[in-house]
Amino acid sequence: MNKSVAILLVFLSLFSSSLFAELHSVEPPVAAPALSLPDTDGTLHNLEDYRGQVVLVQFWATYCPPCIKEMPSMNRMQTKLADTPFKILAVNMGETLPEVKAFLEKVKPEFTILMDETGHTIADWKVYGAPSNFIIGPEGKVRYTLFGGVEWDDDKLIAQLKALAN
Amino acid sequence: MMQLVAGLVSGWLLLCGNLSAMEHITLDTDDTSIDIRVFPAEGERLLLGFPCDEGKSVAEENTARSLANDGIEVWMPDMLSAYMLPKLRSSLHQIPGEDLGHIIEAALKTGKQVYLIAGGPDTELILRAAEQWEKTHPDTLAGAVLLYPRLYKNSPEPGQAPEYLEVVGKTKLPIFVLEGERTPNRWSVDHLQQALAQGGSPVQVKVIPSVRGYFYNRRDANRSEEVVTSQLAGLIKVSLFYLSQEQMHE
Numbered sequence: 001m002n003k004s005v006a007i008l009l010v011f012l013s014l015f016s017s018s019l020f021a022e023l024h025s026v027e028p029p030v031a032a033p034a035l036s037l038p039d040t041d042g043t044l045h046n047l048e049d050y051r052g053q054v055v056l057v058q059f060w061a062t063y064c065p066p067c068i069k070e071m072p073s074m075n076r077m078q079t080k081l082a083d084t085p086f087k088i089l090a091v092n093m094g095e096t097l098p099e100v101k102a103f104l105e106k107v108k109p110e111f112t113i114l115m116d117e118t119g120h121t122i123a124d125w126k127v128y129g130a131p132s133n134f135i136i137g138p139e140g141k142v143r144y145t146l147f148g149g150v151e152w153d154d155d156k157l158i159a160q161l162k163a164l165a166n
Numbered sequence: 167m168m169q170l171v172a173g174l175v176s177g178w179l180l181l182c183g184n185l186s187a188m189e190h191i192t193l194d195t196d197d198t199s200i201d202i203r204v205f206p207a208e209g210e211r212l213l214l215g216f217p218c219d220e221g222k223s224v225a226e227e228n229t230a231r232s233l234a235n236d237g238i239e240v241w242m243p244d245m246l247s248a249y250m251l252p253k254l255r256s257s258l259h260q261i262p263g264e265d266l267g268h269i270i271e272a273a274l275k276t277g278k279q280v281y282l283i284a285g286g287p288d289t290e291l292i293l294r295a296a297e298q299w300e301k302t303h304p305d306t307l308a309g310a311v312l313l314y315p316r317l318y319k320n321s322p323e324p325g326q327a328p329e330y331l332e333v334v335g336k337t338k339l340p341i342f343v344l345e346g347e348r349t350p351n352r353w354s355v356d357h358l359q360q361a362l363a364q365g366g367s368p369v370q371v372k373v374i375p376s377v378r379g380y381f382y383n384r385r386d387a388n389r390s391e392e393v394v395t396s397q398l399a400g401l402i403k404v405s406l407f408y409l410s411q412e413q414m415h416e
Contacts, residue, residue, distance in 0.1 A: 024323070026325070030325075059324075061348070061350060063348040063349065063378055064350060093350065093353060094352075094353070119353060122353045123353075125324070125325065126324070126325045126326060126327060127322075127324060127325075127350075127353060128318075128322035128327070128328045128350070128353065128354040128357065129318075129321065129322040129328075129350045129351075129354070130350035132322070132324035132325075133324060134324055134325065142325060145323060145324040145325055146324070147321045147322060147323060147324055148321060
């Protein structure tokens with residue numbers, strides 16, 4: 001019986017660690033690469049314009065299962081951080097506007113989706129997999145990174161981002 | 167030390183229309199017996215694939231038959247079953263390099279030009295085989311085709327160049343990479359090309375539009391993936407053509 005409980009606890013801890021992976025601290029923080037891209041309505045967004053806020057820059061694709069799975073938690077994350085200077089800029093990796101719009105109809109993200117149809121920012125940001133996440137501090141530097149899908153509304157993550165904003 | 171290349175165990179297992187037959191040969195090594203599915207052909211080229219599929223692959227067999235019909239002989243050794251290994255990425259490390267060499271040696275004894283091929287994480291196996299074989303038999307293999315290679319050592323950390331497995335960049339073999347367009351790895355294929363070339367390999371890359379990685383092994387294949395899978399033999403033949411051009415330039 002004790003053995004079964006131990007196995008269950010090990011399983012739960014592995015399961016939890018995959019869902020609630022920790023942010024990797026970038027030491028020392030480095031200046032974020034330039035990011036200036038249109039959203040799905042054609043409005044240009046420049047990372048510089050969000051100076052003073054914490055920004056989650058995420059690189060994602062419609063064919064990336066973890067990206068799709070975590071999007072609802074990003075909606076909830078945004079709600080939980082409503083009183084915090086915080087912005088999500090989710091950069092689509094090289095797909096076309098019709099492809100992305102069809103996907104958004106189904107998944108309904110409530111945050112800003114940016115289009116990079118040529119993929120030029122992917123090289124600038126050294127992105128080699130998806131989802132690749134960068135947390136930018138209010139001073140415009142990369143403070144944390146994270147590869148892979150997570151539950152973004154996890155209380156620990158929310159606390160870390162609130163602390164960064166303050 | 168290889169004991170012998172045993173003869174035919176069973177042949178003419180499956181015929182479909184005018185498609186080529188499959189034979190089985192068994193290669194006995196000191197440690198095990200390796201079953202090799204052989205799709206014989208009269209041509210001068212032999213494609214030696216390492217599908218770590220426990221002998222179950224369907225798309226690969228169909229492709230092999232099609233290639234054999236066009237004169238390219240195909241050998242598919244079942245490396246996992248030979249060592250009673252599960253289909254896990256970690257199993258690849260337990261396959262002895264010596265035995266990979268024995269298979270290459272047997273393939274070269276046919277007198278044909280031998281090309282290596284593998285897909286996904288299994289590409290590690292042919293790079294290791296090529297590296298070890300070249301140490302004692304330089305310039306005897308004709309080239310390698312890597313289908314959607316997955317050769318990262320760890321998950322790629324955002325903002326940092328990826329680290330590759332140690333076998334990457336250790337061979338001079340001409341390499342042709344086929345990668346799907348609808349996979350994040352498409353964005354790192356140029357970086358991988360440079361890493362593979364560090365050992366002296368001429369490396370060519372072709373990104374296949376509208377397909378994901380593992381495109382010929384997907385249960386949820388879309389129309390593009392079905393079409394490309396049905397035409398995979400043609401893609402491989404094109405890859406071999408460009409690899410042969412590299413040999414002419416050397």
